[in-house]
Amino acid sequence: MTACWHGAIIARGVLLAAMVLAVAACQQEGVPAEHRIVDGDPERGRAAIVAIGCGACHHVPGVRGAHGVVGPSLDAFGHRKLIGGVMPNEPTILVQWVQDAPSLIPETGMPDLPLSQAQARDIAAYLYTLR
């Protein structure tokens, strides 16, 4: 048993160091005011992206294993001008888009996803941190 805990302690030490180095990009501070989302938590958003599996279609920076090629890459999404190539990239539109894209553009391949309003806000908040 002792051996196991030792391993865990060593692991934790190394992790701590890695955490300190990890970029604090997950807060909304670097995000311009017009892209901030009230009550949106980018970190929760990232977890939701993992849980829902956005990576099956999109390349999402900062999300491990999200290398999808079906939809567009979300690299530098904070600088993106249009959503779906049609609508302006604004928080209200984005929140609706991640939840139910077909309601905005009926031809899209992106389905309406089983996300709550809060989850959609978190995801949108995360996407705006990608700059």
Place this chain on the structure above:
Amino acid sequence: MSEKTSEGGIADTRKRAPTTEIEYPNSLPRPEGELEQLQKVWEPPRGLRLFSAVNNNYVGVYYVGASFLFFVLAGILALVIRTQLAMPENAFIGHELYNQLFTMHGTMMMFLFAVPAVEAMGVYLLPNMLGARDLPFPRLSAYAFWAYFAGGLAFFCSIFFGLAPNGGWFMYPPLTSTEYSPGINADFWLLGIGFIEISAIAGAIEIVVGIMKTRSPGMSLDKLPVYAWAMLVFAGMIIFGFPAIILGTLLLELERAFDWPFFIAERGGDPVLWQHLFWFFGHPEVYIIFLPAAGMVSMMVPTMAQTPLVAYRLVVLAILATGFLSFGLWVHHMYTTGIPSLSLSFFSAASMAVAIPSGIQVFAWIATLAAGKIQFKTPALFILGFLFIFTLGGLTGVMVALVPFDWQVHDTYFVVAHFHYVLIGGMVFPLFAAVYYWIPLASERPLSERIGKWVFWLLFIGVNVTFFTMHITGLAGMPRRVYTYPQNLSWGALNMVSTVGSYMIAAGVLLFLIDLARNFRPFTGNNAGDVWKAGTLEWLPSGNYQTRSIPHVASREPLWDQPTLAEDVVAGRYYLPGAPTGGRETIITSPIDARPQYLLKLPGPSWAPFLGALFTAAFFMGLTIKLYIASLACGVLAIAMILWWMWDTNPDTADHPVRVGDKLELPINAAGPASHSWWGTVTLILVGATLFTCLVFSYLYLWLVNGEIWLPSQQELPTLLWYALPAGLYLASSAAMAFVFRHAGKLPGSNAWPLRLALVLAIPLMIAGLGASIYGQWQTGLSPTQSSYGAVVYMLNVIQGIYVFALVLMGSFVLMRSLTGRLSASRRASVDNTTLFWHYMTAQGLIGLSLAHIFPRLVGMG
């Protein structure tokens, strides 16, 4: 001859007899020019001719160096693996490369590093330690080395073309069958590794004969250094273990190339047969790697503590016991295949029993450290590191031997951790200790103690950080051989720790390379010598000819017990202080009590082994990439090279005996069991017989597992005529050979033509026997592709055929010797050895025929 020896020998000095009482074999002063002649005949080649060097001081260093090169290359592959696994769902490399990398890492570390490295150390150290001038078949070791090096490099390069094998280092079919691995990647493994194993066997034969026949006079078995014991058992294990995997690779390659269904379940084969063959080799393999390393530790610990090894006899017994027990545990790699629980209990018990010999050795080293006083030199640090890592690996080994625990951890990172502890602890650390310890023999300067300590700490901490963590990773559920893993299973942090550790190991190895570059100066004619105040013969002052004179040994640590030994050896007071035949030579002694029997003339530098090895490697590579014509040409050339070097062996015993001591004259050859070549032949027959036995096992196993679909009921057996006819032909052939054997004793006195005629008769009779054996099956309509029954029946003939091919070459060689007047009663090694092999072949043929014709009738088939 032996009577003369005992008179010529010196008194037993074990009781530290005063030097004045010693009766030296040779008196002083030595004649003018004797030493100069010795130096001249042993003068090493220079420049490009370094490739033609054959003596162990050169080939041994090349061999160790090459194995270390493969260690570094395979280590770099491991770093790429660790980088990919550092984080979950990493996209650093893809699955195709990853699967090739782990296959290559395991395969190279086992076949291109571990086994060759310990074999290489043996080639380098044994003659030094035994007091011989060289190993008995120097060209064979040169051939084995170059074949391994060329084949290994070609094998490694397959990774640059995306052709590297990707079926895992144990290559389980049906994943590795043509259906699921259609590319030639798997063929690279099967042909490349099969070939490198043949090279390992060649080395093992060399080592067995070297240890049994070329020891210093007086070095009876009870005075044999522990390392030599370990190497003897090592070589024996290769001889009995490797044939199983060679047969396995042959079967799988035949299945891939010609659709012979040995492992295809629908046609009566069984994929688990491969696992039995593989692990029957694969488990002893672990001890094949560990025993030589443990033997080295048993040499270094006494020197580091400046006291003889405690419990020498128990340690030797432990080594022998490990050798035997290790062949009874192969199933412990197969606990999860659904084997009945009774046999699981047996193998579980056997797996635990093997821990006892390891325990004996560990406590013998601890006791020796306590009996003396340790000097904290770099080798000592590595030995202490080894004790810790190996003990931990041994303990987890006992855990995985426990069946229910193994059901959980089998094929997980726990097992990865376990075998890295065992192999790194049990082999790599002792090897580093050994390199630091013995480099003063090979190099003008020893390695740096200061850098050495850094190397040790980086490796020790790195290994524990990397691999201790993996135990936990495995228990947390991570299977081995996965190129990626999901982020939600908590394996990311553990893997990151292992990756950091692996880079520490790499830093340690890099530092070691820097130390080598700064201080390793081999082949200069000078060496740093006995820097540790050690007790065994390799530390006598030496040149390329080893010691000036070959000492008479009276204890296990002659340098400690005979204080003037070095001085007397250098002065030439012991045996063979010069080169009386004008060429290279060493003394052949009897296997148990080491009495001088004859003087073996050794070859000097030669291109035949180098070229022969290149052609052999090209032959196998040609087969792999399907260039059959070029491949065949290389095969013929390889055989020509081997015959070239065989031609000048076996000089005439009737030539004058040679004086190796004031009162000791030795002949320059011997016949029968006294001859080193007889020992070589017997060892080779053991290899062949083991391979054949594995095939018999495969036959019986397939019958047992798949009896009902194995032999289709409509398949009729050949009539017994087809049993009697080939059997009769084999026996007639053997009878003709017996005549050859007897008649050779009458030469040169009587006419040689009856002998030649009998030989010309014996060869076609043997071939006809084989032909009749095959035709007998063929005429019933049996085909090797329709079922595994057909495949295995024809396989009996394939093996017989491969051996008959060798036999025909040997017979033709004897005929050529006779026609050129090189065969007589006093010069008959070729006929002795060929006859021995001939009779064995007849026996094997009869067993094969009985299995194919009688066994099915006994069990009521056909």
Place this chain on the structure above:
Amino acid sequence: MWDWPDLGDGIQSVLAPAGPHAGWVAHLSWLIFIGGGLILLLVVIMTTLAIFAPDRWRKGIGQRRTVIIGGIAFPLVTLTAMLVYGLGGSAALVSSPAAALRIEVVGEQWWWRVHYLDETGAIRLVTANEIRIPAGLPIQFDLKSADVIHSFWVPSLAGKLDMIPGRVNSYRFAADEAGVYRGQCAEYCGAQHALMAFYVVAMEQDEFEQWYADQVQPAAEPDLPQFEAGRELFLTNGCGACHTVRGTPADGVIGPDLTHVGSRVSLAAGTLPNNVGTLAGWIASAQHLKPDNKMPSFDNLEGTELRAIAGYLENLK
């Protein structure tokens, strides 16, 4: 970025047992870890004493006696004890009580075909990559392979057992309580060995019976026009050549049965979470997400078509 290694709480951990089989092995594991740790400590202490202790002590250690006691007597006793204890326990595991349910699992490159069998061994229900069992009851697993060797392993419930072509390996285990456990192939089986996982979902007995009753039903008729369209597209694009959806003309047997695919926890043998989005992604780029698997990437579909098929499949609860 990383989760803390949380060994006691995983869904795929030897040290987080959730059934009698895994529980006993976890108990045994801790026992041998502690024992092994003590022995390692002993060797370290002995070595330290051999080097640093006063001469009188060292003289005592530096004898043949040490080798006989430490190297022979001690391991003989401990190993025998461990062997008897370990084998006794595994005998008990093997002779577990009669099975309440028989499930046949066939390993295929790189997914799991699951058959629920009746008493006669006939197949009653076909599903894939997910095994639902009633909690608290011993379940018999009959393991087979359709191609190469795989190994069936749910660490939290039991040890692994190989799936070997030409053989059937069987064993029994149970889950103590309702919960989701993850399993993974443990024998290297080719390109996507890493992405060959599955889930075992243990349910309360009555819930299980309800689930089973639902699963043996054919697929429900689509209740919305877009699902209707999805079914049409599913059939016209030839999905039925490989997949079965009971109640439709799709009756392929090469790939997983999709009759109730929407009710499963994961997609593509544990590769992706299962929802309409990942279904769409998988259909459009199966070769990108899991290269070399037998399903082609359907990159010929328009956005609306893709959504329709994914929606239809997700609705197959």
